[in-house]
Amino acid sequence: MVSTILTGAVYGIGGYLITVEVDMAEGLPCIDMVGFLGSEVKESAERVRVAIKNGGYVIPPKRFTINLSPAGIRKGGSAFDLPIAIGILESMGVVKMDKREEMLIAGELGLDGAVRSIRGVLPILLAAKEQGIKVCIIPEANRKEGECVGGIRIIGIKTLKDAVGILMNPIKLQVKPGKTSFQDISPWKGITDFENIIGQPVARRAAEIAAAGFHNLLFTGPPGTGKSMIASAMPGILPPMNEEEMLDTSKVYSVAGMLNEEQYFIARRPFLNPHHTITPQALVGGGGIPRPGVISLANHGILFLDELPEFKRQTLDMLRQPLENGKITIARKSGNYTYPCDFMLVAAMNPCPCGYYPDAMRCNCTDLEVKRYSGRVSGPLLDRIDLSVGVLRNSYEQIKSFRKEESSGEIRGRVMEARKRQRERNGPELFNSRIPVTHLKKFCILKAEAESVAERYYSSMDMSIRGYHRLLRVARTIADLDGAFMIGKKHILEAASYRSAL
Amino acid sequence: MTKADEKAWHKECSYGYFWESVPGIGIKTINQLYEQYGSYEKMYRADGEWGLTERKKDAFFLQKAKWNVKEEYNRLLYNKIWCIPMHLCGYPDKLKEIHRPPSALFVKGRLPEGERPAVAVVGARNCSPYGKLMAKELGKILAQNGIQVISGLAIGIDGISQRAAMEHGGASFGIMGCGVDICYPADNRLIYEQLSAGRNRGGIISEFMPGTKPLSGHFPLRNRIISGMADMLVVVEAKERSGTFITVSDALEQGRDVYAVPGRFNDPLSYGCNRLIDQGAFVLYDANRFIEDVFERYTYRKKRKPCTGTEKYLPITGTEKEPVFTVNEMLTNCEYKKECGKDVFGGLETEILEILDIQYVSAGDILCALEGCSTSEILAALSTLECCGKVESKGSFYRKIT
Numbered sequence: 001m002v003s004t005i006l007t008g009a010v011y012g013i014g015g016y017l018i019t020v021e022v023d024m025a026e027g028l029p030c031i032d033m034v035g036f037l038g039s040e041v042k043e044s045a046e047r048v049r050v051a052i053k054n055g056g057y058v059i060p061p062k063r064f065t066i067n068l069s070p071a072g073i074r075k076g077g078s079a080f081d082l083p084i085a086i087g088i089l090e091s092m093g094v095v096k097m098d099k100r101e102e103m104l105i106a107g108e109l110g111l112d113g114a115v116r117s118i119r120g121v122l123p124i125l126l127a128a129k130e131q132g133i134k135v136c137i138i139p140e141a142n143r144k145e146g147e148c149v150g151g152i153r154i155i156g157i158k159t160l161k162d163a164v165g166i167l168m169n170p171i172k173l174q175v176k177p178g179k180t181s182f183q184d185i186s187p188w189k190g191i192t193d194f195e196n197i198i199g200q201p202v203a204r205r206a207a208e209i210a211a212a213g214f215h216n217l218l219f220t221g222p223p224g225t226g227k228s229m230i231a232s233a234m235p236g237i238l239p240p241m242n243e244e245e246m247l248d249t250s251k252v253y254s255v256a257g258m259l260n261e262e263q264y265f266i267a268r269r270p271f272l273n274p275h276h277t278i279t280p281q282a283l284v285g286g287g288g289i290p291r292p293g294v295i296s297l298a299n300h301g302i303l304f305l306d307e308l309p310e311f312k313r314q315t316l317d318m319l320r321q322p323l324e325n326g327k328i329t330i331a332r333k334s335g336n337y338t339y340p341c342d343f344m345l346v347a348a349m350n351p352c353p354c355g356y357y358p359d360a361m362r363c364n365c366t367d368l369e370v371k372r373y374s375g376r377v378s379g380p381l382l383d384r385i386d387l388s389v390g391v392l393r394n395s396y397e398q399i400k401s402f403r404k405e406e407s408s409g410e411i412r413g414r415v416m417e418a419r420k421r422q423r424e425r426n427g428p429e430l431f432n433s434r435i436p437v438t439h440l441k442k443f444c445i446l447k448a449e450a451e452s453v454a455e456r457y458y459s460s461m462d463m464s465i466r467g468y469h470r471l472l473r474v475a476r477t478i479a480d481l482d483g484a485f486m487i488g489k490k491h492i493l494e495a496a497s498y499r500s501a502l
Numbered sequence: 503m504t505k506a507d508e509k510a511w512h513k514e515c516s517y518g519y520f521w522e523s524v525p526g527i528g529i530k531t532i533n534q535l536y537e538q539y540g541s542y543e544k545m546y547r548a549d550g551e552w553g554l555t556e557r558k559k560d561a562f563f564l565q566k567a568k569w570n571v572k573e574e575y576n577r578l579l580y581n582k583i584w585c586i587p588m589h590l591c592g593y594p595d596k597l598k599e600i601h602r603p604p605s606a607l608f609v610k611g612r613l614p615e616g617e618r619p620a621v622a623v624v625g626a627r628n629c630s631p632y633g634k635l636m637a638k639e640l641g642k643i644l645a646q647n648g649i650q651v652i653s654g655l656a657i658g659i660d661g662i663s664q665r666a667a668m669e670h671g672g673a674s675f676g677i678m679g680c681g682v683d684i685c686y687p688a689d690n691r692l693i694y695e696q697l698s699a700g701r702n703r704g705g706i707i708s709e710f711m712p713g714t715k716p717l718s719g720h721f722p723l724r725n726r727i728i729s730g731m732a733d734m735l736v737v738v739e740a741k742e743r744s745g746t747f748i749t750v751s752d753a754l755e756q757g758r759d760v761y762a763v764p765g766r767f768n769d770p771l772s773y774g775c776n777r778l779i780d781q782g783a784f785v786l787y788d789a790n791r792f793i794e795d796v797f798e799r800y801t802y803r804k805k806r807k808p809c810t811g812t813e814k815y816l817p818i819t820g821t822e823k824e825p826v827f828t829v830n831e832m833l834t835n836c837e838y839k840k841e842c843g844k845d846v847f848g849g850l851e852t853e854i855l856e857i858l859d860i861q862y863v864s865a866g867d868i869l870c871a872l873e874g875c876s877t878s879e880i881l882a883a884l885s886t887l888e889c890c891g892k893v894e895s896k897g898s899f900y901r902k903i904t
Binding site for chain 2: 199200201202204205220221351357358359364366367368388389390391392393394395397398453456457460461478489490493494496497498
């Protein structure tokens with residue numbers, strides 16, 4: 001008799017359902033597993049056998065054949081332990097399954113029968129919901145994460161015995177849709193507030209524009225002037241994520257195995273600042289079955305690269321395509337994996353090895369050294385950065401003045417207003433920085449005087465077409481912050497002042 | 503010189519520049535010809551009717567064919583470089599007395615004033631902290647006493663003393679071993695830019711054609727100009743074997759007094775200075791005494807009959823109505839013409855232009871200076887100026903383009 005149990009696995013960022021088929025037959029006593037399995041899945045047989053034994057059940061000396069279908073996709077991960085064990089128990093007649101096509105089981109087993117947490121619960125359950133599954137039995141540790149899906153009953157279990165108990169007691173399985181419960185934390189708790197940043201009017205303004213239009217941003221300046229501090233305060237002025245964005249980002253974290261009982265959902269925009277020694281694989285994702293890299297973990301949030309020229313050039317150039325497309329496709333032997341990576345790049349760098357160029361009073365670097373240093377960052381990457389701004393040493397008047405600086409809350413208020421205007425014009429999810437070229441004419445309407453300024457600027461500054469489009473997008477955001485419908489002269493001119501600093 | 507003279511002067515300069523450009527014709531030939539004809543233009547117009555070797559004639563005709571006198575001279579002026587041939591007024595008197603004076607000087611900024619004393623400060627490139635301190639101190643004292651500093655703009659003593667002089671409001675002059683349009687060494691970019699901007703800060707001077715690379719052979723040559731332009735030479739630090747001694751022997755040959763800053767026994771960087779003292783150089787042990795000495799030297803030189811040579815100046819005439827000015831005054835007060843006068847700026851742009859300098863100023867400082875203007879207003883104004891070519895930007899630093 002063949003018993004079938006539904007379970008799930010992840011492929012890239014998406015989940016899909018897998019059928020575990022268990023057959024018990026006469027023959028030499030052994031457990032055979034087939035279905036294009038990774039080594040951790042093959043090992044599962046030993047874990048399951050011991051866990052069942054320690055659960056107090058006796059496995060009869062028969063031949064078990066287990067197939068994971070569809071057999072064409074390579075399977076990894078440890079989520080198959082529990083469905084295999086349940087399958088074996090069912091074929092032994094220990095449990096009885098009703099409505100097996102409406103139930104999904106996933107979990108890892110310990111030798112003592114404990115059920116342990118697994119990766120990728122969120123995408124698996126989302127796929128399950130789509131396929132009409134009503135009940136999911138998953139490890140208790142993943143329960144909260146699973147409940148975020150909503151509209152589906154989630155049962156968290158701690159041991160194999162719990163699972164058997166629940167399956168044998170149909171009342172507990174009564175279909176009650178679970179409630180969506182998003183993690184309830186303030187999205188801005190613990191983030192550096194802008195009121196603590198003294199002076200830096202130009203950099204603050206650039207940060208505000210970047211936050212409003214989700215533009216990439218580069219800070220250039222001498223050491224110790226607050227580049228990193230401003231960058232770390234930036235999550236505090238970004239508009240909060242909507243549910244779709246939250247789910248999107250949480251899925252990446254789920255696949256990466258970075259969700260746990262404390263943090264079971266990503267409710268605030270991520271802020272990632274990898275060290276400059278990071279490898280290309282860690283940055284964009286990699287591995288035999290590729291895991292999402294740092295850029296995907298920064299999805300809908302900020303990727304902050306401090307000391308930009310210190311990154312290996314090869315590593316940085318990996319960012320070019322993701323910056324353009326908002327997603328990364330990694331090709332491996334086992335298939336092509338696509339992860340989202342729609343992030344805002346915030347970078348900081350010194351303008352020269354000593355850090356003070358072009359302040360001739362303090363910079364001792366030769367022109368050649370300056371060129372060589374900034375040349376470590378490739379031009380095509382810089383070309384994708386919308387706003388470039390120098391962070392400078394504050395003058396003493398600025399430090400000693402008691403003027404109250406604006407807080408993150410006030411700036412955020414303006415950012416949200418600008419965001420609202422964008423939503424009304426661009427459609428729900430489109431930030432200004434992501435306006436496709438085809439829509440630029442429609443969304444970025446220039447006043448006549450602005451048109452002439454833009455034209456003059458374009459010809460006198462030897463801009464590229466991409467540079468011109470970038471200018472338009474930034475000007476659009478500045479106009480949005482200003483509450484203007486059409487882009488005026490001053491908006492274009494201000495946008496032009498944030499051109500590449502190098 | 504009057505306005506009318508100025509025109510004639512420029513014309514002569516343009517032909518002087520041509521003669522300077524002919525390869526294979528040196529100072530000796532030029533002087534010989536000038537004596538014969540009395541004008542650079544006449545020399546040019548004589549069309550090789552002079553009794554020189556065939557090779558020199560060939561060189562002249564070849565250069566004449568490819569050199570448009572007027573155009574080339576205008577291009578020189580456009581690049582803010584002056585060419586002052588030896589026989590025209592404006593060429594420093596002091597240089598005429600020395601052996602093998604340069605046949606023409608190229609100047610960015612202005613020339614040292616003959617009416618004020620000038621002191622050359624030279625020394626080691628890789629100097630000690632003591633040397634640095636002394637160079638700084640010297641630059642300061644000289645600047646405070648209104649004495650002009652002449653040096654080679656090199657790394658080390660030269661640059662440090664010039665920078666100190668500049669910081670204390672004095673004038674200093676960098677004599678280059680390359681064309682005046684090349685900043686060598688690049689480390690002294692700040693001084694180079696300040697000096698070449700002219701006004702009262704000083705100037706960059708060279709005998710080499712603009713565009714000449716800083717070859718090692720050029721530097722010993724330019725040393726004779728350093729000492730020649732000065733009334734006195736001060737050696738701050740020098741090793742046992744040092745290029746500084748070329749300058750010292752030039753100075754002695756030209757009759758300039760040599761001062762040495764004493765150092766410690768067994769300090770290799772002071773060996774040269776101490777040896778100079780042993781050989782009879784003046785010891786710089788008291789600043790006041792030194793300054794007094796400089797002025798004494800200067801007035802002594804002044805009293806002597808100026809230049810005995812055969813140079814023919816263009817007439818320095820002047821009527822009651824027309825103001826008379828020297829070449830150096832002209833260099834100092836020259837406003838460079840530049841196209842782009844049509845742009846009409848608003849009040850804010852004009853205010854910003856007033857704040858900006860030829861050195862980079864940060865946008866933050868501009869904001870600070872213009873209380874009450876919003877960041878975005880000022881950034882927009884700066885973009886307008888940049889767009890019109892009035893202002894140049896590096897990051898959030900801005901500077902005026904003169």
